[in-house]
Amino acid sequence: MKQPLRPAARAALCAACVVLLLAETVVVNVQTTALRKEPKFYAPALVVLKAGDRLEAIGSQDGWLRVRTAAGAVGWVHDSAVGSRAFALAAVDKSLQTKASADEVALAGKGxxxxxxxxxxxxxxxxxxxxxxxxxxxxxxxxxxxxxxxxxxxxxxxxxx
Amino acid sequence: MRRRRPILVPLVVVLAVLAATSCAALDTIQQEAGKVETGVTKATSATASATKTARFVRKTFGDISEEEEYYIGRSVAAMILSRYKVYANDALTRYLNGVCAAVAVYSDRPEIFAGYHVLVLDSAEVNALAAPGGFIFLTRGLLKRCQDEDTLADILAHEIGHVCAKHGLQAIKKSRLVDAFRIIGEKAADRYGPSELAQLTDLFEDALADIAEKLIERGYDRKHEYEADELATVYAARMRYDGGGLIDFLGTMVDSDAGGADRGWFATHPKPEDRIKRVQGKVKVFRREKARTNRFKAALAGLK
Structure with a gap:
């Protein structure tokens, strides 16, 4: 008979599911903004982000999102600096992710x-x-x-x- | 021996939530996909809707992107600056932009496409103008009526309120937006062709005229002015600025003829006594710190 999973393994599995739940892609919709060390506008900037940069949202607090950049840097951006919150649908349906991205791209540089x-x-x-x-x-x-x-x-x- | 809870229960809960969230996401995408333009096959399933030819139909001012708002605001600002001369005073301009940046951080839209910026207009009339995209203008005459930083911050909070609530964009006639969005939606190449560019520029000019008429000539609708006053009291309170500064300023405008009856503040704003009546019970009173008043006086010392 199989041994039940250890508590640590259980926690890790649940955490992985929760991370998957929270995984959300956001897109920078202002000319430039900063990835900040803390969720405050006067906190030091870690990286400069530009319009169109895609970020993975991994948490939120009082109007700020904790995000990870494509290069792996983790920090905070204000909610008003990002838009087009397409869910990270990779885990659900790859084709839908393509759809959301296509529309965002279609609108991004137009008008x-x-x-x-x-x-x-x-x-x-x-x-x-x-x-x-x-x-x-x-x-x-x-x-x-x-x-x-x-x-x-x-x-x-x-x-x- | 302690009985181990099977992993199945939490896992099922998490997966159920995940499924619900995913369904919500699918619903959202289906709803959005339902808004495809005429001529594009309407999707019957979420997966089928994942066509790259689908376009969201944009209809109202709320669908104007941050970047479009910036480009509209740039041209409105240029139109304002073709009517007024700039009062060039670097130290004063830096100080005003510092106050504005701080208030903006505590507003409902701290980050807009290129941020908020302020210039002083070299005019004795009492007036303040906020174009879309965060281009804010204060006249010399208005600054002379401010007693301290709290009053100035309350006025800037009112102008930032107009930007946050997109009052300028709301002045654009809906039919123009529908036409513009149609042309934009049809564009396939990276750049507009001569014909669509000409049509879009016509609509752009008309949209600018709509905004300029409200902003410069007739003023925002009364409800927008009252809304901006209310937003100003909220932003000021978040910052612990004394909201009473707005009432002080409006008080100086009662029975005043500053700016003349046909131009400036009186042509574009509701009666100050009506505005005072409406915000009086809403302002939060804070101590006006001496440090703030001192730096305000230093920055405005040379104002003509």
Missing amino acids: FDKQVEDSFKARNRTISFVWVDRMLKIKTSSAELERFLREGKLAEFGGGR
């Missing part, structure tokens, strides 16, 4: 895009984009954000009522 903007610019030469491009270059780093919040006694560094 009102740079080509349309260039066409608009050609028709409206008096409208200047110089300041638009200039304002987009203004960035607030994670360290500056933390200092701003801390010095201003804001949010989790907050003052009294």
Whole structure:
């Protein structure tokens, strides 16, 4: 007669099932974002992520997703930076995964895009984009954000009522 | 001897949940696949729906992607900047962008395609404008009415609220979006051909005109202004900024003729006394920390 599985093996098997349950693919839908060490916007960035990068979601906490990149890096991204939450359907039906991916790809680079903007610019030469491009270059780093919040006694560094 | 629970029970539970989740996923995909465009064979099963020719039908402003919102916002911002001169003051601009970035983090859309950005418009009129995609503009005249950082943050939270709730995109007439999405959906190549590009540019220009009319000329619908006020009180409270700053600012606008009757704030916003009445019971009061007021005064010291 077969021996019952040891508790450790049981736990591992259950954990594997749970991981399979939670496995979800998300796609970065902002120009760039950071894979962060902790679920906070001022936490150090581990890797820079770009639009279209696919991530495996392995957990969540207060609007943040714990994810694994294709290269194996693990960290946190904010929920608002990702979209198209196609379930990782590999375990269920490979063809469906293909379908979801095909649609995401079909929509990803289409619509009102740079080509349309260039066409608009050609028709409206008096409208200047110089300041638009200039304002987009203004960035607030994670360290500056933390200092701003801390010095201003804001949010989790907050003052009294 | 302790009796071992068979693995079967937890395993069955987990597999049942897995099956349910998978079914939910299948249902979702079936529902989405049901939204295929006319002319594409409607799927009868989930697997059959896994055709690469299927397209989701996009119909409303909610279906505009982050990247499209960014491109729409860029052009709306350029249109605003063709009407106003920029007040170029690097230190002030950096400070305002710092406040904006911090408020955005505690909003409902902390991350948008290219982030939130603020510029000061060199105008004595009192006005604030938020284009889709996070392009925010404050006039010099408005800044002069702010007493401290809490007031400024509340105003920025109101503008960020417009972006989060996509009020600008909601100004686009639905028929334009339906036409644009149809052309976009038909595109097979990487780039648009001359004919479809011309049609799409027409629709893009019309969409920009819809937004500009609301944003610059007539103002967002009253319900959107009230909604942005409510969102501002929520975001301010999350940050522990004093929501009373919004009421202080609106109070300065009562019986004021700043900006003239036909342009700026008064042309584009509901009566300040109505807005005060609506948000009064909703704001959370926090101590206005001296450190915040000091850095605010330092940043605005040279403002003309």
